Amino acid sequence: MSAGHVAAIVPAAGSGERLGAGRPKALVTIAGEVMVARAVEGLLASGVVDDVVVVAPVDHVDEMRAAVRRSVRVVVGGDDRVASVALGLAVVDDADVVLVHDAARCLCPPDVVRAVVAAVREGHGAVIPASPVADTVRRVDPTGRVVGPVDRTGLLAVQTPQGFAADVLRRAHAAAEGSSAAARATDDAGLVEEIGGEVVTVPGDPRGFKITTPLDLAMAEALLGARPGISDGPPSACCSDADKPDVRTTPCSRAPGTEITR
Numbered sequence: 001m002s003a004g005h006v007a008a009i010v011p012a013a014g015s016g017e018r019l020g021a022g023r024p025k026a027l028v029t030i031a032g033e034v035m036v037a038r039a040v041e042g043l044l045a046s047g048v049v050d051d052v053v054v055v056a057p058v059d060h061v062d063e064m065r066a067a068v069r070r071s072v073r074v075v076v077g078g079d080d081r082v083a084s085v086a087l088g089l090a091v092v093d094d095a096d097v098v099l100v101h102d103a104a105r106c107l108c109p110p111d112v113v114r115a116v117v118a119a120v121r122e123g124h125g126a127v128i129p130a131s132p133v134a135d136t137v138r139r140v141d142p143t144g145r146v147v148g149p150v151d152r153t154g155l156l157a158v159q160t161p162q163g164f165a166a167d168v169l170r171r172a173h174a175a176a177e178g179s180s181a182a183a184r185a186t187d188d189a190g191l192v193e194e195i196g197g198e199v200v201t202v203p204g205d206p207r208g209f210k211i212t213t214p215l216d217l218a219m220a221e222a223l224l225g226a227r228p229g230i231s232d233g234p235p236s237a238c239c240s241d242a243d244k245p246d247v248r249t250t251p252c253s254r255a256p257g258t259e260i261t262r
């Protein structure tokens with residue numbers, strides 16, 4: 001595929017129930033910058049995205065436009081993520097490559113964006129960043145009783161941005177409209193699978209984690225150096241240095257193995 005026009009859709013119309021911030025999650029601030037603005041900046045910093053469309057909650061379109069501070073289009077979202085992406089897709093009719101990137105994965109590094117776009121340009125119709133699952137996985141019944149092991153070999157946890165040849169994503173969404181596939185799919189690659197399309201992976205990045213709960217938010221702030229750690233306590237005198245960017249070169253006078261309470 002030629003270079004083509006790359007558009008990115010940023011679904012940001014969720015309410016953020018699990019975060020419980022009392023306002024749409026994408027408008028929650030992390031280290032002085034709201035999530036949706038961080039997500040847009042990350043996409044643009046990749047240097048491979050030409051156009052961004054933010055999908056906003058109906059009552060927060062102006063607020064989101066102001067927060068992003070870039071001349072991106074902002075459209076009203078739908079009742080679920082699939083509907084919101086479809087509404088964004090409807091306005092990127094000039095795109096050859098379409099990325100879909102959760103506002104909630106706003107710390108995803110630009111390298112991942114570039115890798116996804118490069119793989120679509122190589123000719124893959126659908127590309128997702130994904131990483132090995134770290135935890136042991138079990139299947140359980142509705143009561144929580146374990147019913148069987150799950151072989152972790154070949155299991156990957158999937159992130160965004162997901163990248164698509166525009167025609168592939170359009171066909172997938174058209175087929176999903178009003179069908180049970182839309183209800184089942186938790187991501188856009190799932191819709192491509194539903195129409196028999198091939199989906200390939202590129203390596204994900206731990207920083208692309210989805211900010212879902214208050215703990216995720218605290219971890220994001222800690223990653224950006226905006227708080228000492230994921231507990232609320234103040235840093236100890238010794239280890240406040242560890243909060244500075246280059247912790248590798250910061251000496252600590254405590255003996256190795258000393259328990260550190262934060």
Ligand SMILES: Nc1ccn([C@@H]2O[C@H](COP(=O)(O)OP(=O)(O)OP(=O)(O)O)[C@@H](O)[C@H]2O)c(=O)n1
Pocket residue numbers: 010011012013014015016017018019025026055077078079080081084085102103104105210211212
């Ligand atoms: N109707 C919806 C629902 C979700 N999203 C977006 O899809 C992404 C992934 O969803 P999730 O992290 O689950 O966000 P919420 O749906 O807001 O979270 P919750 O389920 O806790 O309410 C988010 O950027 C969210 O804003 C969207 O654009 N439109």
Ligand SMILES: C[C@](O)(CO)[C@H](O)COP(=O)(O)O
Pocket residue numbers: 081102158159160186187188210
């Ligand atoms: C799209 C996604 O972020 C990929 O991991 C994920 O599927 C979103 O899931 P959610 O249940 O809507 O949070």
